[in-house]
Amino acid sequence: MKGGFSFQLLKGVEGEGRLGRIATPHGSFSTPAFMPVGSQGSVKSLDPADLMEIGTEIFLCNAYHLYLRPGTEVVKRLGGLHRFMGWDGPILTDSGGFQILSLCALREVESEGVRFRSHLDGSLHFLTPEKVVRIQEELGADIMMVLDDCPPHPISYGEAKAAEELTTQWAKRAKRAKSGDAHALFGIVQGGIYSELRRQSAHDLMEIGFDGYAIGGLSVGEEKEITFEMTEMTTSILPNDFPRYLMGMGTPEDILVGVRTGVDMFDCVLPTRCARTGILFTSFGKLNIKNARYSRDEDPVDPQCGCYTCCNFSRAYLRHLFLSRELLAYRLNAIHNLFYYHSLMRDIRQAISQDTMDQFEREFFSQRGKGNGGDSEEEGGEIVC
Ligand SMILES: [Zn+2]
Known part of the structure; x- marks a missing residue:
C-alpha cells in the first residue's frame, strides 16, 4: 500500500483538454487515461503481465459481477481483489447500476435500493447504496x-427527473456509508438527455462532495451529438x-x-470485445483480420505499432489463428487493440502538453483510410461500444 487518493491537475486548456495525475493506494496514473474493462476480475484473454507490458496503468472491475460470482466474501477471504487477481496497480470498480439495467430480467427500483434477479441463476437480490459501498x-x-439509478433510453423528462433525484439520495447515503479514506468514492451525474437535470445532478453531487465525478447514463441509445452536448455541459x-x-x-x-x-478518464469494452471479433484498431482505421485479402499478407497489423503482436506476427498468421479459433488469436488481438488505445492516450497527453492538439487531431483524421490494408467502414464491421 502506498499513499491515499489524490488528483493533481497539471494543465488545463479549455477546448484542448486536461493533463493530470491521479494517485491511489496502489500507485498512480496519468490522465487522460483509458481503463480497460475486466468486469469479472480479468481483462479477457490477458494476464497482469500482459497488461503491464502494454502500458495499462489502471483497469476496471465490476462490483455487480464479482458480488454475484465468486461472491464478495470469497474475494475478501482471499486477500481482496488485488491479491485475488495478482494485480498490484490501481483498480476502479463500477457499482453495477448499469449492469442491473442492461442484464437483469427483473429490475425494480425502490427508494431504499434496487431489487433484481441475477442474470446468472435467476436468484433474487436487493442492493442498497450502503451495501454497494460495503461490497x-x-x-x-x-x-x-x-450506486446510481441508470434509466433506459428513451425516457420522459419526469422519469429522468425521478432517476436523477433518486441517484442524488443514494449518493448521499453512499457518502455516509463510506468508511475512512482508504478508498476513493466517485459520484455519478445522471439526468438523461435533459440539460437542466444534468446541471441539477452535478450541483447536488458537488454539494455532497466526492473524490471525483462520473458522467453516467450516456451512450445508451441517444444520438452522439446529444451525448457530447451533455458531456460538455456537465464538465463545464x-x-x-x-x-x-x-x-x-x-x-x-x-x-x-x-x-x-x-474528461480525464474513459473506459469501454470496445478494444477487447473487438479483439474477439477480429476487428483491430490501427492508425489508418479499423482492420477486419477475417478478410480474405490478408490470407498471404506478411505485414504486421499496423506497421506504425510497436506492440508485441505487431513486432512478431503477420496479418496472415493472425487471420489463420482467428479462423482456426485458436485461443492465441484473442490474446494477440487484445494486446494490439489495448496497446493502440494506450498509445493514443499517450499521444493525446503529449499533444495537450505541447499545445498541439489541433495538429494532432488533423493528422489523426488524415491517416484514416490510408495505408495498405485499411478496411472501409463496412469491411471493418459495425462497432458498438
Ligand atoms: Zn500492434
Whole structure:
C-alpha cells in the first residue's frame, strides 16, 4: 500500500483538454487515461503481465459481477481483489447500476435500493447504496462508484427527473456509508438527455462532495451529438480540481472529443470485445483480420505499432489463428487493440502538453483510410461500444 487518493491537475486548456495525475493506494496514473474493462476480475484473454507490458496503468472491475460470482466474501477471504487477481496497480470498480439495467430480467427500483434477479441463476437480490459501498470496500477497490439509478433510453423528462433525484439520495447515503479514506468514492451525474437535470445532478453531487465525478447514463441509445452536448455541459459545471470520468465510451474518435470537453478518464469494452471479433484498431482505421485479402499478407497489423503482436506476427498468421479459433488469436488481438488505445492516450497527453492538439487531431483524421490494408467502414464491421 502506498499513499491515499489524490488528483493533481497539471494543465488545463479549455477546448484542448486536461493533463493530470491521479494517485491511489496502489500507485498512480496519468490522465487522460483509458481503463480497460475486466468486469469479472480479468481483462479477457490477458494476464497482469500482459497488461503491464502494454502500458495499462489502471483497469476496471465490476462490483455487480464479482458480488454475484465468486461472491464478495470469497474475494475478501482471499486477500481482496488485488491479491485475488495478482494485480498490484490501481483498480476502479463500477457499482453495477448499469449492469442491473442492461442484464437483469427483473429490475425494480425502490427508494431504499434496487431489487433484481441475477442474470446468472435467476436468484433474487436487493442492493442498497450502503451495501454497494460495503461490497466495493470489501473487494478493496481503489476507486469506488456510487450506486446510481441508470434509466433506459428513451425516457420522459419526469422519469429522468425521478432517476436523477433518486441517484442524488443514494449518493448521499453512499457518502455516509463510506468508511475512512482508504478508498476513493466517485459520484455519478445522471439526468438523461435533459440539460437542466444534468446541471441539477452535478450541483447536488458537488454539494455532497466526492473524490471525483462520473458522467453516467450516456451512450445508451441517444444520438452522439446529444451525448457530447451533455458531456460538455456537465464538465463545464464540475470543479476543476477533481477528476471527471465519462463512463462506458468509446471509440478513438469519441475519446478525442471527450478529452477536448475536459474528461480525464474513459473506459469501454470496445478494444477487447473487438479483439474477439477480429476487428483491430490501427492508425489508418479499423482492420477486419477475417478478410480474405490478408490470407498471404506478411505485414504486421499496423506497421506504425510497436506492440508485441505487431513486432512478431503477420496479418496472415493472425487471420489463420482467428479462423482456426485458436485461443492465441484473442490474446494477440487484445494486446494490439489495448496497446493502440494506450498509445493514443499517450499521444493525446503529449499533444495537450505541447499545445498541439489541433495538429494532432488533423493528422489523426488524415491517416484514416490510408495505408495498405485499411478496411472501409463496412469491411471493418459495425462497432458498438
Ligand atoms: Zn500492434
